[in-house]
Amino acid sequence: MTDMTIRRAEAADAARLTGLIQASGAYRGEYFAMIDGYQVTPDYLARHEVRMAVDSTDDRLLGFYALIREPAELDLMFVADEAQGLGVGRQLIADMLDRARAAGITSVKVVSHPPAERFYLRVGAERTGTRPPQPRTPWEQPELRFTV
Numbered sequence: 001m002t003d004m005t006i007r008r009a010e011a012a013d014a015a016r017l018t019g020l021i022q023a024s025g026a027y028r029g030e031y032f033a034m035i036d037g038y039q040v041t042p043d044y045l046a047r048h049e050v051r052m053a054v055d056s057t058d059d060r061l062l063g064f065y066a067l068i069r070e071p072a073e074l075d076l077m078f079v080a081d082e083a084q085g086l087g088v089g090r091q092l093i094a095d096m097l098d099r100a101r102a103a104g105i106t107s108v109k110v111v112s113h114p115p116a117e118r119f120y121l122r123v124g125a126e127r128t129g130t131r132p133p134q135p136r137t138p139w140e141q142p143e144l145r146f147t148v
Helices: 011-023 029-034 042-047 088-102 114-122
Strands: 004-008 049-055 061-069 072-079 107-111 126-131 141-147
Touching: 004 088, 011 042, 011 049, 011 061, 011 072, 049 088, 061 088, 072 088, 088 107, 088 141, 114 126, 114 141
Parallel strands: 072 107
Antiparallel strands: 004 049, 049 061, 061 072, 107 141, 126 141
C-alpha cells in the first residue's frame, strides 16, 4: 500500500486525469474504442464529484473516480497501471461510498469495463444485469450496484 491522499479534482487537474485514461493498459486492443479521444474537461469536473488519489510524497496521480449524484452512478474509475494491486482502487471505492453516504445516496450504479467486473464484485458491488452494445462499446457491459 502506498501513502496517498484522496482529494477533489480541480479544473487544473483535467489534463492529468485525461492522460491517465489515455495511458490505461486495460483499454488497449478491443476496448480502446471506450476511451478513444475521451477527455476529462474542467466543465465535467465542475459538474460532478471527481476525486483523485495522489502519492503523498510526490503528488503523482494514482487514480480517480467520478460520482454522478443524480441518478447516482460511478461514471469513471481509473487506477494508473503502475499503481494497480496496491489498494488504490479499494480506497477510492471506500471514499466514493463515504461521499455517497454523506450525500444521502442509497445505491450507486456502475456500468463496468468487462475486465473490471471482478474488481467491483470483490469490493462489494452486486451484478444487476448487462447493458447491451452501444456505438462506442460494441459488446455487452456488466451492470452492477453498490448498496451504500
